[in-house]
Amino acid sequence: MDVRGVLTEAFGRVTELYDGVADGLDEQALAHRPGGTGNSIGWLLWHLARVQDDHVADLARESQVWEQWQERFGLPNGTDDIGYGHTSEQVDAIRIADPALLTGYHREVTLATARYLQTVDERELEREVDQSWDPPVTAGVRLVSIIGDCLQHLGQAAYVKGLLPH
Numbered sequence: 001m002d003v004r005g006v007l008t009e010a011f012g013r014v015t016e017l018y019d020g021v022a023d024g025l026d027e028q029a030l031a032h033r034p035g036g037t038g039n040s041i042g043w044l045l046w047h048l049a050r051v052q053d054d055h056v057a058d059l060a061r062e063s064q065v066w067e068q069w070q071e072r073f074g075l076p077n078g079t080d081d082i083g084y085g086h087t088s089e090q091v092d093a094i095r096i097a098d099p100a101l102l103t104g105y106h107r108e109v110t111l112a113t114a115r116y117l118q119t120v121d122e123r124e125l126e127r128e129v130d131q132s133w134d135p136p137v138t139a140g141v142r143l144v145s146i147i148g149d150c151l152q153h154l155g156q157a158a159y160v161k162g163l164l165p166h
Contacts, residue, residue, distance in 0.1 A: 003125065007143055008117050014052075014150045015110045018045065021157045022099040029164055030096050037088055041157045042096040046073075047083035048153040049106040052113065054082045055146050059129060059139050060116040065108045073101060 001009075022045060030042030039047075050066065057064040064079050075094065083094070096102060125140035137145075 003122070004117055004120050007120065007147075008114065010147045011110065011113050011117070014147065014154065015106065017151070017154045017158075018048075018106050019103055021045065021154060021161060022103050025099045025161070027095075027097040029161070030099060030102075032160065032164060033092070034160055034163055038160065039091055039156065040094070041160050042102070043083065043086075043091045043094045044153045044157040044160070045099075045102045045106070046094055046096060047086075048150045048157075049102065049109050050082040051084075051149055052106075052146055053109045054079070055142060056109070056113045056116055059142060060112070060119070062112065062116070065105065065112050069105045069108070073105075 021041070025041060030045075031040050033040045053064045053066050066079055070078070073096065083091075086094075120139070120143075125138060125143075127139045128136040129139050129142055130137035
């Protein structure tokens, strides 16, 4: 398996886990915040899809999928808002009634990611994409970071789902 195959497999796992966490949820479950202040499942799933969309679109030098989905979500936040640094009030404002909206959006983000991954070769992985770090961040490092972030938030969402009354 080459590096493109490994990355495709890793992002495929994110999609499988995402769909599994979203399965069987309703509006109330999506909005549940542990202790009343923790991140809700809906916010976590929205946020990780937004991060993947934002970061992969930047790497691919393409538009974000969110540009076509924002209106469907009915959220006023633009393409710059991926949830990073949200206050408790901002987390609470991300209300999603239907998990199919989340899974549909993430599936399109996954397709955009797959299109980008088809272009990835050794040269692309070494391309510096952020010089504000020392050493500068390469596309390869960014991709690994995206996968790690997605998996971390999926674990958090699965944990919150496990706290829900049965």
